[in-house]
Amino acid sequence: MLNKEKRKGTTKFPFLFNVFGKMIEKKHIELLAEEHLRGSDKFVTKISVSTSNRIEVLVDGDAGIGIHDCVSLSRHIEKNLDREKDDFSLEVSSPGATAPLVLPRQYHKHIGRTLVVKLTNDTLAEGDLMSVNPDGFVLEYSTRENKPLGKGKVTVIHQQTVAFSEVVESKIKLKF
DSSP states (O other): OOOOEEETTEEEOGGGSOTTSOOOOHHHHHHHHHHHHTTSSEEEEEEEEOTTOEEEEEEEEBTBOOHHHHHHHHHHHHHTSOTTTOOOEEEEEOOOTTSOOOSGGGTGGGTTSEEEEEETTSOEEEEEEEEEETTEEEEEEEEEEEOSSSSSEEEEEEEEEEEGGGEEEEEEOOOO
16 A cells, blocks of 8 residues: 555645655755845845645735846846756745735835735734834724714724734735
């Protein structure tokens, strides 16, 4: 019988990974990316390496990221890997408009945009990102509340301070 492991509804065959060569280490890709981006406003938000050596690198920047930045990083990583020794595919891109914000550094460029934030207490916070500090950020949102006197409602502006430690996931709410 085959040596297989059963985890979370999937079958894994640990001895069948990358039959064409050894698996490229994620740490090696991280070092290559850091080396290339050092001294710039660009930074890596995610690196993944599959058992078949499919390498995915997501890169962002304090002032955004352009196609030329992705191409330059891709070329740097590729020239430092040996195609003769390792069979791999490499994809370098920006996180995209719908990707969650994963680093505090990413919040600054989104001041003024609307965020939807899932918190550790299983609640959602939604509002305009007003400011960012080393510990968290401030969201501003409005509600319609009854007037203190008389009939009708009035719009009330609220601010909510959110610590980065309370954030499970933060996404930009796209407006159409």
